[in-house]
Amino acid sequence: MGEEWNYVCLRVLVVCVFFLSVCVDSSGVKHYTNKWLVHVPLGEVVAREVARSNDMQYQGPDYDNDGFHVMAKDDLPLKSFDHNEDITNRLNSHSLVTTAIQEAVKARSYRGAVYPRHVVPKSTTTSSKTSNSVRRSHMSYFKKEKMISNYINAFNDLRWPDMWYFQDYRTSENQPVVDMNIVPVFFELKITGQGVNITVPDDGIQWSHPEILPSFKQELSWNYILNNKNITPSTDDNGDIKAHGTRCAGEIIMQANNKICGVGAAYGANIGGIKFLDETSTDAREAKVLKYALEYVCIYSNSWGPADTGTIMEHLSDLIKMSFTKGIHQGRDGKGVIYVFAAGNGKADGDNCACDGFVNSIYTIVIASCDDSGHVTHYSERCASIIATAYSGAGFEKNVLTTDVNGQCTDKHTGTSAAAPLVSGIIALALSANPELTWRDVQYLLVWTSQVVPLSDNFGWNRNKAGFYYSVDFGFGLVNAYKLVKEAQTWQNVPEMSSCGIRMPKVRGFPISRSRAVRITVNSTGCEGLSGEINYIEFVQLVLSMTYPKRGDIQIAIRSPLGTECRVLDSRPKDFNTRGLNRWTFTILAFWGESPKGNFIIDVFDTTGKSSNTGVILEMTLSIHGTKDIPPIYKNGPRPYDEFKLAKPGDKPRFLHLGSMTKAKNVDVLRNDDQRQQIIRDAAHNYDGVHMSDYKESNKQNTQKVNSGMTQKTKKKRLKTDLLKMELDDLLNREVSILPMNPLVHDVAINPVVDNDLLSSEEDPAVV
Ligand SMILES: [Ca+2]
Numbered sequence: 170m171g172e173e174w175n176y177v178c179l180r181v182l183v184v185c186v187f188f189l190s191v192c193v194d195s196s197g198v199k200h201y202t203n204k205w206l207v208h209v210p211l212g213e214v215v216a217r218e219v220a221r222s223n224d225m226q227y228q229g230p231d232y233d234n235d236g237f238h239v240m241a242k243d244d245l246p247l248k249s250f251d252h253n254e255d256i257t258n259r260l261n262s263h264s265l266v267t268t269a270i271q272e273a274v275k276a277r278s279y280r281g282a283v284y285p286r287h288v289v290p291k292s293t294t295t296s297s298k299t300s301n302s303v304r305r306s307h308m309s310y311f312k313k314e315k316m317i318s319n320y321i322n323a324f325n326d327l328r329w330p331d332m333w334y335f336q337d338y339r340t341s342e343n344q345p346v347v348d349m350n351i352v353p354v355f356f357e358l359k360i361t362g363q364g365v366n367i368t369v370p371d372d373g374i375q376w377s378h379p380e381i382l383p384s385f386k387q388e389l390s391w392n393y394i395l396n397n398k399n400i401t402p403s404t405d406d407n408g409d410i411k412a413h414g415t416r417c418a419g420e421i422i423m424q425a426n427n428k429i430c431g432v433g434a435a436y437g438a439n440i441g442g443i444k445f446l447d448e449t450s451t452d453a454r455e456a457k458v459l460k461y462a463l464e465y466v467c468i469y470s471n472s473w474g475p476a477d478t479g480t481i482m483e484h485l486s487d488l489i490k491m492s493f494t495k496g497i498h499q500g501r502d503g504k505g506v507i508y509v510f511a512a513g514n515g516k517a518d519g520d521n522c523a524c525d526g527f528v529n530s531i532y533t534i535v536i537a538s539c540d541d542s543g544h545v546t547h548y549s550e551r552c553a554s555i556i557a558t559a560y561s562g563a564g565f566e567k568n569v570l571t572t573d574v575n576g577q578c579t580d581k582h583t584g585t586s587a588a589a590p591l592v593s594g595i596i597a598l599a600l601s602a603n604p605e606l607t608w609r610d611v612q613y614l615l616v617w618t619s620q621v622v623p624l625s626d627n628f629g630w631n632r633n634k635a636g637f638y639y640s641v642d643f644g645f646g647l648v649n650a651y652k653l654v655k656e657a658q659t660w661q662n663v664p665e666m667s668s669c670g671i672r673m674p675k676v677r678g679f680p681i682s683r684s685r686a687v688r689i690t691v692n693s694t695g696c697e698g699l700s701g702e703i704n705y706i707e708f709v710q711l712v713l714s715m716t717y718p719k720r721g722d723i724q725i726a727i728r729s730p731l732g733t734e735c736r737v738l739d740s741r742p743k744d745f746n747t748r749g750l751n752r753w754t755f756t757i758l759a760f761w762g763e764s765p766k767g768n769f770i771i772d773v774f775d776t777t778g779k780s781s782n783t784g785v786i787l788e789m790t791l792s793i794h795g796t797k798d799i800p801p802i803y804k805n806g807p808r809p810y811d812e813f814k815l816a817k818p819g820d821k822p823r824f825l826h827l828g829s830m831t832k833a834k835n836v837d838v839l840r841n842d843d844q845r846q847q848i849i850r851d852a853a854h855n856y857d858g859v860h861m862s863d864y865k866e867s868n869k870q871n872t873q874k875v876n877s878g879m880t881q882k883t884k885k886k887r888l889k890t891d892l893l894k895m896e897l898d899d900l901l902n903r904e905v906s907i908l909p910m911n912p913l914v915h916d917v918a919i920n921p922v923v924d925n926d927l928l929s930s931e932e933d934p935a936v937v
């Protein structure tokens with residue numbers, strides 16, 4: 170192994186020791202196997218020959234992954250940190266091989282385990298005198314001592330009153346809706362998800378639970394760990410049955426009016442589960458999962474992903490991309506299956522969902538979470554690929570009610586894990602209302618109907634020039650089931666998708682450092698006159714390769730031709746990777762509906778790193794996806810919004826926690842600034858190294874760790890960790906600044922030659 174690899178190993182070790190994180194490398198790999206998945210379209214005879222000529226053992230076709238064959242290198246160890254790039258390269262250069270992937274075991278996190286929230290958003294701790302009519306109505310409503318839901322008698326299920334996110338506490342119809350507005354879909358529109366098949370890829374489902382059993386479908390279910398149909402969850406190291414999948418499924422499917430537990434978001438739909446999550450996974454396994462039972466499944470509800478350590482950037486492998494493409498082109502009779510993904514829970518670890526390959530796919534619907542007061546949760550990651558938000562909990566406060574293993578019911582489900590299934594259920598209602606919706610129609614519906622009002626206490630909202638409000642914390646807003654389904658009923662399909670690529674060959678070699686930011690101005694015609702012509706943007710994808718001594722110091726912002734600004738990447742204090750970015754794709758939804766004609770301005774900068782930081786841009790391209798023709802919904806003018814006023818720094822909070830209504834003496838809002846800082850520090854300390862376990866257990870362990878005393882060495886480590894915590898404190902407290910365009914940019918703009926030749930889309934070669 171070369172010196173560089175030794176250095177990487179040392180890095181991995183350092184990261185593991187200091188942060189007690191899941192021990193993985195910076196691309197998410199725990200270890201490599203001695204097997205390769207090799208795509209040989211000409212079949213088994215040719216594949217055998219490819220294996221033989223590479224001195225490998227042919228192990229047979231991978232039946233679930235079309236055209237792939239398994240080849241092993243028996244003289245290599247079964248587990249290794251060495252990625253044997255030479256073998257992969259040799260296979261890839263073979264004329265009869267499309268692509269070869271070394272099978273790696275990757276770390277996977279549930280999006281459900283978070284610590285109790287101690288952190289209060291800045292806006293709730295400051296005061297001011299601002300007021301307006303909307304605000305007054307909120308305050309008067311929230312000042313009521315005892316609130317009664319308008320839907321309290323809607324169902325007879327025992328814990329229905331605890332499902333606060335489906336309740337409507339308004340005392341007057343003039344007040345804005347601040348729940349997910351789902352009950353009117355059940356009763357007024359009479360839609361409950363009938364005919365829609367949803368599967369939950371996770372750690373299995375206790376399907377015999379009385380809240381799940383009546384809607385459970387075996388054909389939507391498979392166990393990819395043992396390759397059989399038994400999806401009953403396994404036990405964890407403590408002998409407890411794994412509950413995550415059962416909890417996520419319950420949110421969608423809990424039976425209505427059976428007097429037990431609660432009511433699912435699409436209780437009339439069908440549910441299945443794919444058991445594959447074993448705290449680790451492989452590309453081959455996930456590729457199968459994401460196209461399993463494609464002839465039946467409408468929605469894959471995913472509350473898992475790469476570990477949220479803030480140290481990983483995991484590309485989607487070709488295998489996964491091929492599954493997504495297949496699901497989108499062949500699923501739902503060509504209308505495309507719906508892939509819902511949780512945004513990630515790593516915010517307190519400095520993670521950013523722009524560094525998650527699944528999140529950056531245009532095919533995934535990425536859901537962030539807010540708490541019961543409509544504030545961003547302390548764990549929900551931020552990025553420009555988030556499309557919408559759902560309620561979730563944060564531990565101490567109101568959480569999500571759902572089924573639990575052993576036939577139980579729990580009100581402790583949290584994380585973006587709890588937010589995503591609510592949206593999967595609501596999308597099922599829309600598909601039930603209008604089965605003709607395509608995967609893109611569903612995205613448009615979320616863009617068109619998600620609400621800013623319940624989230625308007627947060628900073629960082631920005632209205633784009635097509636009239637859509639967008640926030641990198643929340644996407645286009647809180648999902649509103651009634652508005653979405655109502656719109657779906659009369660929705661006209663959006664026009665065909667176009668993709669337009671812009672190369673920037675002259676940016677190669679452009680230097681960037683701590684003191685010199687790069688600003689790149691690139692002219693776009695929107696591929697006018699070409700087959701990829703776009704007049705209405707959906708997604709903009711920035712593909713970037715660059716060198717940099719600490720990857721976590723790279724920050725990126727972008728401005729659209731019409732002047733809308735968007736932060737693409739925040740710094741990630743824990744990411745010490747030294748290799749920069751290698752064709753990383755960032756996906757940006759903030760310019761939805763705008764015209765792509767004019768200058769895009771891209772800033773790459775570093776405001777947090779060492780003064781010695783220096784790197785160069787190696788490659789940059791923009792891919793724009795959208796439509797040439799006007800989507801029918803745009804013809805009547807910009808999207809209407811309910812009245813709201815966005816919070817400004819210094820505003821008093823308008824939305825309080827539901828829990829605080831009855832326990833006013835203990836509300837976080839009462840704490841002073843010093844107390845708040847201490848709480849944040851304590852909370853940040855507790856986040857170390859825990860991803861899969863329940864927060865109570867983790868707190869216990871942390872207490873034991875502290876009580877067991879520290880050696881001198883531990884103290885030193887702690888000091889370093891504390892320094893990092895200070896950076897994290899900054900991160901947690903930082904207001905969302907949309908774009909630091911000036912004054913952080915120290916360099917002059919460059920104007921590279923623009924090559925508007927069509928690029929094939931990153932993910933969808935079939936489009937162009
Ligand atoms: Ca029930």
Ligand SMILES: [Ca+2]
Pocket residue numbers: 475476477478512513514515520521522525550
């Ligand atoms: Ca993440």
